[in-house]
Amino acid sequence: MIGPAEVERFRRAVDAARQVVLVSHINPDGDAIGSELGLARFLVDHGKSVRIVNQDPAPASLDFLDTDGFALEIYDPAVHDPLLGAADRVLLVDNSAPDRLGRMERAMLASASRTLCIDHHPTRDAPWAENIVDEDASSTTAVIYELVRACGFEPQRAAAQALFVGLATDTGFFRFNSTSARAHEIAAALLRLGVDPAATYQRLHERNAEVYLRLLGHALAGLRVEGAGQIASVEIPRTLLASLGAESVDPTDILNVLLTLDGVKVAILFRELGDGRVKVSLRSKGTLDVHRLAAEFGGGGHRNASGIVLTQALGPAVDLVVGRAATLLAQGR
Numbered sequence: 001m002i003g004p005a006e007v008e009r010f011r012r013a014v015d016a017a018r019q020v021v022l023v024s025h026i027n028p029d030g031d032a033i034g035s036e037l038g039l040a041r042f043l044v045d046h047g048k049s050v051r052i053v054n055q056d057p058a059p060a061s062l063d064f065l066d067t068d069g070f071a072l073e074i075y076d077p078a079v080h081d082p083l084l085g086a087a088d089r090v091l092l093v094d095n096s097a098p099d100r101l102g103r104m105e106r107a108m109l110a111s112a113s114r115t116l117c118i119d120h121h122p123t124r125d126a127p128w129a130e131n132i133v134d135e136d137a138s139s140t141t142a143v144i145y146e147l148v149r150a151c152g153f154e155p156q157r158a159a160a161q162a163l164f165v166g167l168a169t170d171t172g173f174f175r176f177n178s179t180s181a182r183a184h185e186i187a188a189a190l191l192r193l194g195v196d197p198a199a200t201y202q203r204l205h206e207r208n209a210e211v212y213l214r215l216l217g218h219a220l221a222g223l224r225v226e227g228a229g230q231i232a233s234v235e236i237p238r239t240l241l242a243s244l245g246a247e248s249v250d251p252t253d254i255l256n257v258l259l260t261l262d263g264v265k266v267a268i269l270f271r272e273l274g275d276g277r278v279k280v281s282l283r284s285k286g287t288l289d290v291h292r293l294a295a296e297f298g299g300g301g302h303r304n305a306s307g308i309v310l311t312q313a314l315g316p317a318v319d320l321v322v323g324r325a326a327t328l329l330a331q332g333r
Contacts, residue, residue: 002143006132007150013116013130014046014151017089022052025095026102030204033058033065033072034166035093035118035140040070041159042148051087053080055102059250064203065165066158081107090115094140094166096126096133097300118143121300122291138183141166145186160193164200172256173201177286177304205253215246219254219269224318225261227326232258233268237314255283266290266325270318273309278317280308282325293321293328 014020020043024032032054040050053073058065073080084090090111096119098105108115109127117128120137137143141163148155155163167187171179174187191197219234226233234254241247251271258267265288269281280297282290284304291306299308310317 001136002132002134002146002150006134007147009130010116010118010132010147011151013089013091014043014048017048017087019049019086019088020051021084021087021090022050023090023092023101023104023108024054025097025100026054027056028054028058028094030062030169031139031141031166032094033062034162034164034169035144036072037065037067037070037162038141038155038159038166039091039093039118039144039148041068041155041162042144042151042153045153051083053083053104055104061204061207061250062165065162068158075104077103077107080104081110084108084111087111087114092117092119092128093144094119094121096121096123096128096131098125098127099298100300118147121302124295124300136180138178138180139167139170141170142183142186145190155190155193157194160190160195161200164190164195164197165204168197168200169204178302209249211244211246212249212251214244215240215249215251216254216257218244219251220257223258224322225264226322227266227329229263230265230329231268231322231325232261232264232266233270233318233322234258235314235318236269236271238272238274252281255281259283259285265329268321268325270314270321272314276311276313278310278312278314280310280317280321282306282308282321288328290325290328293324296324297321 022036036052043050055075084107096117101108112127113129115128117131119133120140123133134143145163224233255267255269265285267283271279284290289303291303294306294308297308301307
């Protein structure tokens, strides 16, 4: 819960800074980009010089967001290590774990004494000077909205749109367990500022490329249902991505299709990254906590949505994680 102490910590950090760099996690999603853009507008309106730097570009599904004049810069050590070193304050949003910074981890750790982390994920191994973490919040954009409103800032339409995208994507358009009454209250406030929820949904979820639908078909053809019908999983090997020309496609939404299968409580997507690594995306229904499973392998996320990167071949990775998911189900956790 964001209270007076957190607001004062945020206000003090912002007031003391002139040059601010905003950073989020690898493969930034709607909550990460929405947090950065919404917070950037607040900072600029308060006279700050702001740069946004991430390891990876924003997904194509977010290309409709008005960046409001901000460049979303892709990390280049030669350019951005000096920038991070010279910043008065670094704001790390939607991520508290250093290992989710990818190639930026070393430079960010060097700036840890000037870093304020704003997040809603469970905190682990966080070395940052200050943290504002609300695990009960539906999204990091919800935390940021409450912080900036407490400081008297009313977002203009572009910032409101960015904040809404973070809130909507992290709650599955208000259908995940993370959705709360407060999430709807914040959404209502953002709608009053000009956000169109129907148009936002269409921009995010109804612009699939043909190659994504072909990938979806191939993935579902290999569907595995185990654990007495409670675990659904699909595998996406690199050879399939290459054959379809789908290397740049984000397949995460396939998990939502798996969860529609009657009886399924856990959906797992295995994507082969190469170099002996496999990305594992986990989703669950109800109170089943897949974050516990992810944490066993150094991953993280939320109770109902988490991720892991394993350093092993695809086949053994599937057997390992599906086996642990079956144990989790048997324990009722």
